[in-house]
Amino acid sequence: MSDPNNKPGLLQVLENLKNLPANAKASFSRRGPADGSRRTRAQTVFNNVFMHIHTVRIHRWSLKPTFTFGLGVASAASFIILAVTGIALMIYYEPSTTGAYESVKNITFVVPGGRLIRNVHRWAAYMMVVTVFLHMIRVFYTNSYKKPREFNWVLGVILFVLTLALSFTGYCLPWDQLAYWAITIGANIAGSPVEVTDALGVTHLVDVGAMQKELMLGSKFVGGPALLRFYWAHCILLPVAMIVLILAHVWRVRKDGGLSRPSDITDEDLKGTPIEELAEEAFSEKSRKSYGLMCVVRNKTAAVDRGPERTVMSWPHLFNAEMLIFAVLLVVLLILGLLVDAPLKELANPSVPENPAKAPWYFLAMQEIISYSAFCGGMVMPGLTVVFLMGIPFLDREEGDSGRWFVGDGVKRTTIKTTIVSSIVIIGMLAFTVTFGWLRNWFPDINQIWITIVNPGTVLMSFFVVIAFAVIAKTRSTRLGMTVLFTYFLVSFVILTYFALVHRGPNWDFYWWPSLWPTH
Amino acid sequence: MIKKLLLVCSIAIVALLGIEAVKLVVTPEYKTHQKRYKKMLVEMAVTADEKAAADAYGIKLRQLVCPDLGTTDRCISCHAAIEDSRVTNGVKPLVSHPHGLLVDHDIRKIGCTVCHDGQGLATNKKEAHANEIHFWEKIRLQGELVQANCLRCHHIESLPEQKTIQLGHKLFVENGCRGCHKIGNSGGFLGPDLTLIGDASFHLKAPVGHNRQEEIGKFNHNVNLAYLFESVKNPTANAEDSKMIDNHFSDEEALALAVYLKSFQTKKVPDSLQAFDKNIPVASGRDIFLAHCSACHGSEGQGAPLDETDKLGPSLANEAFQSIATPEFVKAMVIDPGSSIMPAWGKSGGLSEIEIDKVVAYVLSLRKYPEEKDGDAEYVGNPTYGKIRFESRCAGCHGIDGDYEIDLIGPTLTSPEFKTYATPHFLETTIRNGRAGTAMPSWYFLENKEVKDIVAFLSGRREQAPPLAECLEAAAQPQAAEHGKSMFQTRCASCHGFEAEGRIGPSLNTPELQVLGSNEFFHRTITHGREGTAMGGWAHLSATEVGSIMAYLRTFPKGTIRTAAHKAVASESQGKVNFDRVCAQCHGPDGVGHIGPAIGGRDFLASVDDQFLREMISHGRSGTGMRSNLQGTSGFAGLSASEIDEVISYLRVLETKPFSTIGRTVTAGDIEVGRDLFARTCAQCHGPAGSGGSGPGIGRPGFLATVSDGFLEGTIANGRTGTEMRGFSPGQHALADLAEPEVRAIVAYLRSGIDHDKLVPREIIGTPERGAMLFKQQCVSCHGDKDGESFAPWLANPKYLAAVGNPYLQATMSMGHGANMRSMIRGGSGIVEMTGRDINDIIAYLRSDLKNDDK
Structure with missing residues (x-):
């Protein structure tokens, strides 16, 4: 036979060498010729191990900037930037109490590009917390936690907690004054169950607080073991968990039918999103391809019984959008990194506590309620908050449309009203405690357990739970009740963060402005 | 649209990364400086080696790693020319180190930040100097401020050229800062501990006055220095109720002090790198006093007010304190005064015993003795002035005019027995030196004239003795001898015996004395006394009394003279040999007296001629312990006449010598008997072992050193008229009758037997x-x-x-x-x-x- 590959001996080898580049290229991609056809584009996506987590086609609604604002992608992009800069930083960082600070200084001063990488890492961390938070807001207010997306919402809440944990563990690594006292406070929060066991008088039998604290610190005191533990959590444990859960989260998006969409999409809605040339082509109702055998999908499937008229190829549109978000994020982070240095204070000094020792900004709201009761503010309230957040999809089982902002009757109105009422009530409560104090000021000998149970955090929470129930009772809508509670959570987070950032000074006393703090 | 945006963003990313790359590669600060330095090296290169080195000079990050100090200093990346002494007029940062300090300070061993502070890890000027970086506490120091860090390795005494820190140290010592502030292990407690004040975090210690921003700016944001400056210049700035003394330092002084105080830091330089300075002077008592005590007690011990507390640090140099304070008292007070203000220097105050001893010695040296004035040596005391002076200074304790009153603190000074025994020398010594262990202070500060006047007053009250002629006239009266007998028994028998047979004093009834003793002899002896013995000068007796006594004495039978009358001319040295062999065992060495009377005294020898002596020596005194010594008589020694003459010659030599029995043990007595007798008879007034009670402390060394045995015997025998001290001889109507051996026993006990441990503080009897x-x-x-x-x-x-x-x-x-x-x-x-x-x-x-x- 005349087989091009069947030449005699050496000639065959030469022939093979000549064809090597083309053959190698062809072996790399299973895509086939780059002819711009939809088939090729589909193959590009589902043949690639990294990209095939995306669908081949994507609905134009999902690409609407004013729908998602790209927040989910931004969160993931931040995470990738963090991972890359973090791995770079790991080359030089030394996780020992004697070497950490100096290694961070050396990264900043000596390692070429070290200062920029460190700054970008720090700003990306803050950015990720912000984008994750905003992403959660987006998902809630677009009602996108409804069936079948409840579990994805739960995964999202877990990812939010992981983000905060990663941010906190990273904050503690430079072993400067900020880091040291942040760990101290964190450890004492971990130890705060002692408030309850003391009140019950059972501390000598089972000291949960001490166990938790020792678990966190690897010792009874803040020191080398704590740093190493935090380093391990920050670089191995939490990132691995994060990656696994991100994968699950993104996979669930796909399996839950993509990003949520309202049932009443008009062309007007889709203005500004990419459009494909063949979108006008009419298709028969039923597609010839059956996707049913590829996986088991609950509820509405992606494209069965429906034509692809409002979907576009993921390659290039979805990837363009993702790249853009990534690029914008990178530009912002680079500018921030070049202009503003990540904070670093003096070397950790156990004999000089920071006063005030403030947590990183995302924990300031929590620190404000901790100032009344460490156990309640540090463990109970955050725990309840996380449980509540996770429970939203299960407390609100209303069938409702998802995919639009403030979709649903009265949601927007309720949100606005709740924002106003929460602001007033929260500010009022803060003013009250600043002026009159709380239980300890009026009854100096009172048992701490009363304050654990009755403090501004619990009082406000109870107040708004009652209001939520009233709203549910009045409007018969669990969605509105959840809206009230979620909005209250947001508003309280924002206001308490601002309050603790600006108006709390040494000894956690109230000051109108930082310039009024006692001389420093 | 998205693609366009993507393009823009991508370009932006590339541009931003490009900016970073340029920053890294092209424009790090140190590269600019090193390139300039390389040019300078090339220009300055003279030899081929230098040229080669200049060409090979690499532009790279340079650092000094000192593992001993735990520092990594990158200063030399910008300060590339720091070790190059050829660069004298460089443009900063390419200057060589001034003052030639790098010769002794190898930067490869110690780096830069050990002296200059700053952030050595940084690679740009702003962060290395760290003036604006508010969290970096140890800001770079420059100029005179660097001296604060010299003491990390050096001792202050070995740095005389560092003017700022020397001034700071001097001010620190002279103002007594350690009196209130503890540094290291010694210091007071009224102010905060300053041991590590140079390390104080600016979180804890920062200036707080209205002008604090200005001050911080003056020190280029070195908050610690600004704080120290403010604290010494304006003590009430930080705490308005601060008790810290405001020493009104000038700006220059306050700066020097601030720099010195900044040197109080943790020791971060290991011993291997310390400059061990030799010959560190040991602090003197004055230095220790100034550093620790002068803030409260004044730099001259004059006392000082602590303003805000109205408390006075008592003055230590004042005369009253210095005249009475004993070293034991001062030392006890320094070690632990039990005060809420004065630190317990021997305990928490941290001074060692050696240092305390030095300070105590210094404190007691603060006495200011009066200056010698012209005419001091020849001045003769004026009793009239002395009376006035006595009334102003002495009468409070010793009674008005020195007369007896009950419960006087000091003893009576006017009884005739006192006056007769208290010689001017005795008075002057007691006044000037005081009496240790008693309330008599050392009046060291009195001028010579004052003392002489007081002495003149006290001793000049010796009445004028009645002249001989008057006495003889009285003696010639009828019944004179009878009167004289009762006089004698009243006044003289206490020592000389009822029948003048002799007791403490020699017998007066022997025929030998009667034939040889002239009227002048008796008159002089009675009125003038014999210095250094128990025979005082009884000048207060009237002519009648003296004459009567003389008349009585003459009633005893006279003997015959058996010896020649010529003056003795013989070998004195041989006479001394004879005397020591024969006479001294009774009459004491040099004739001071022992069992026999004191014959070596001037008063005696001046009143007798050689025949008197010859007769006495040769034939003794019948009825006494003085045997005849002439060979052929039935005495102890068989001295030839020439030997006796030798003795007489020797005695005449003794007449020219000063005769002092003060403080000497002369009397022979049984100490144990004396101890017993004293405890039974004397201690109830004079205190156990003579410590003092209602009677003066006669067992005290201060007293015994100023008196002779005769003083003691005479006082015991005669008492002191007008006081509670009675005479203890039989017939004196005293509390007890003491025979002569008993008196001598008590005197011997006082001289030699007192156990000083038994001397207790004088018992004060009060309600x-x-x-x-x-x-x-x-x-x-x-x-x-x-x-x-x-x-x-x-x-x-x-x-x-x-x-x-x-x-x-x-x-x-x-x-x-x-x-x-x-x-x-x-x-x-x-x-x-x-x-x-x-x-x-x-x-x-x-x-x-x-x-x-x-x-």
């Missing part, structure tokens, strides 16, 4: 309840009832009372104490007029438990 009342009336207004209540020292302080003796208290109340405490005794300053009894009552109150009541 505490009355003392409580007096204390409240007179003392509380200044001394307060509780510690810290008032500006004068708290007297009920148990440590103070344990350290201070009653004599000190008596003396202080009598004399006063410097400018603020006046004399409290009557006749003193007139503020308070207390008697000796009042003073004793107050002391009794202080010593009792009453003072702890009603608190």
Whole structure:
């Protein structure tokens, strides 16, 4: 036979060498010729191990900037930037109490590009917390936690907690004054169950607080073991968990039918999103391809019984959008990194506590309620908050449309009203405690357990739970009740963060402005 | 659209990364400087080696790693020319290190930040100098401020050229900062511990005054230095109720002090790198005093007010204190005064015993002796002035005119027996030196003229003795001898025996004495006395008395003279040999007296001629222990006439020599018997072992060193007229009759037998309840009832009372104490007029438990 590959001996080898580049290229991609056809584009996506987590086609609604604002992608992009800069930083960082600070200084001063990488890492961390938070807001207010997306919402809440944990563990690594006292406070929060066991008088039998604290610190005191533990959590444990859960989260998006969409999409809605040339082509109702055998999908499937008229190829549109978000994020982070240095204070000094020792900004709201009761503010309230957040999809089982902002009757109105009422009530409560104090000021000998149970955090929470129930009772809508509670959570987070950032000074006393703090 | 945006973003990313790359590669600060330096190297290169080195000079990050110090200093990346002495007029940062300091300070061993602070890890100027980086505490120091860090390795004494820190150190010592501030292990407690003040975090210690921003700016944001500057310049800035003394330092002084204080830091330089300076001078007592005590007690011990507390650090140099304070008292007070203000220097204050001893010696050296004035040596005391001076200084304790009163603190000075025994020398010595262990202070500060006047007053009251002619006239009266006998038995028998047979004093009835003793002899001996023996000059007797006594003495039968009358001319040295062999065992070495009378004294020898001596020596005195010594007589020694003449010659030599029995043991007596007798007879007034009680402390070394045995014998035998001291010879109507051996035994015990451990503080007899009342009336207004209540020292302080003796208290109340405490005794300053009894009552109150009541 005349087989091009069947030449005699050496000639065959030469022939093979000549064809090597083309053959190698062809072996790399299973895509086939780059002819711009939809088939090729589909193959590009589902043949690639990294990209095939995306669908081949994507609905134009999902690409609407004013729908998602790209927040989910931004969160993931931040995470990738963090991972890359973090791995770079790991080359030089030394996780020992004697070497950490100096290694961070050396990264900043000596390692070429070290200062920029460190700054970008720090700003990306803050950015990720912000984008994750905003992403959660987006998902809630677009009602996108409804069936079948409840579990994805739960995964999202877990990812939010992981983000905060990663941010906190990273904050503690430079072993400067900020880091040291942040760990101290964190450890004492971990130890705060002692408030309850003391009140019950059972501390000598089972000291949960001490166990938790020792678990966190690897010792009874803040020191080398704590740093190493935090380093391990920050670089191995939490990132691995994060990656696994991100994968699950993104996979669930796909399996839950993509990003949520309202049932009443008009062309007007889709203005500004990419459009494909063949979108006008009419298709028969039923597609010839059956996707049913590829996986088991609950509820509405992606494209069965429906034509692809409002979907576009993921390659290039979805990837363009993702790249853009990534690029914008990178530009912002680079500018921030070049202009503003990540904070670093003096070397950790156990004999000089920071006063005030403030947590990183995302924990300031929590620190404000901790100032009344460490156990309640540090463990109970955050725990309840996380449980509540996770429970939203299960407390609100209303069938409702998802995919639009403030979709649903009265949601927007309720949100606005709740924002106003929460602001007033929260500010009022803060003013009250600043002026009159709380239980300890009026009854100096009172048992701490009363304050654990009755403090501004619990009082406000109870107040708004009652209001939520009233709203549910009045409007018969669990969605509105959840809206009230979620909005209250947001508003309280924002206001308490601002309050603790600006108006709390040494000894956690109230000051109108930082310039009024006692001389420093 | 998206693609366009993507393009823009991508370009932006590339541009931003490009900016970073440029920053890294092209424009790091140090590269600019090193390139300039390389050019300079090339220009300055002369030899081929230098040229090659200049060409090979690499532009790279340079650092000095010092593992001993734990530093990594990258200063030399920009300061590339720091070790290059050729660069004299460089443009910063390419300058060589000034003052040639790098010759001794190898930067490869110690780096830069050990002296200059700053952030050595940084690679740009702003972060390396760290003036604006608010969290970096150890900001780079420049110029004179660097001297603060010299003491990390050097001792202050070895850095005389560092003017700023030397001035700071000098001010620190001279202003007594350690009196309130503890540094290291020594110092006071009123102010904060300054041991690590140079390391204080600016979180904890920062200037707070209105002009603090200005001050921080002056020090280029070195908050620690600005804080130190403010603290010394304006002590009330930080705490308005601060008790810190404002020494009104000038700016220059405050800066020097701030720099010196900044040197108090943790020791971060290991021993291997320390510059061990040789010959560190040891601090003298004065240095220690200045550093620790002068803030409260003044740099000359003059006392100083602590402004805001109205408390006075008592003056230590004032005469009253110096005249009465003993080293033991001062040392006890320094070690632990039990005060809320004065640190316990021997305990928490941190001074070693050696240092305390030095300070105590220095404190006691603060005495200022009066200057020698012209005419001092020849000045003769004026009794009239002396009387006035006596009344102003002495009468409070010794009684007006020195006469006896009950409960006087000091003994009577006017009894005739005292006057006769107290020679001017005795008086002067006692006044100038005081009496240790008693309330008699050392009046060292009196001028020579004052002392001489007082002595003249006291001794000039020796009445003028009646002249011989008058006495002889009286003796010629009828019944003179009978009167004389009763006179004799009243006045003389205590020593000379009822029948003049001799007791402590020699016998007067021997025929030998009667035939040889002339009227002049007797008259002189009676009125003038014999210095250094128990025979005083009884000048207060009237002519009638003296004459009668002389007449009585003449009633004894006269003997015959058996020896020649010529003057003895013979070998004195041989005479001494003879004397020592034969005579001294009874008459004492040099004839001071022992069992036999003192024959070596001038007073005796001047009143007798050689025949007297020859007769006595040859034939003895019948009926006494003086046997005849001439060979052929039935005496002990068989001296030839020529040998006797030798002895006489020797005695005449002794006449020219000074005769002093003061402080010497002369009398022979049984010490154990004397101990017993003293305890039974004398101690009830004079205290155990003569410590003093209602009678003076005669067992005290201070007293015994100033008197002769004769003084003691005479006083015991005759007592002191007008006081409670009676004569103890039989017939004196005293509490006991002491025979001659018993008197001698007591004297011997006093001289040699007193166990000094048994000397206790003089017992003060007072009524505490009355003392409580007096204390409240007179003392509380200044001394307060509780510690810290008032500006004068708290007297009920148990440590103070344990350290201070009653004599000190008596003396202080009598004399006063410097400018603020006046004399409290009557006749003193007139503020308070207390008697000796009042003073004793107050002391009794202080010593009792009453003072702890009603608190």
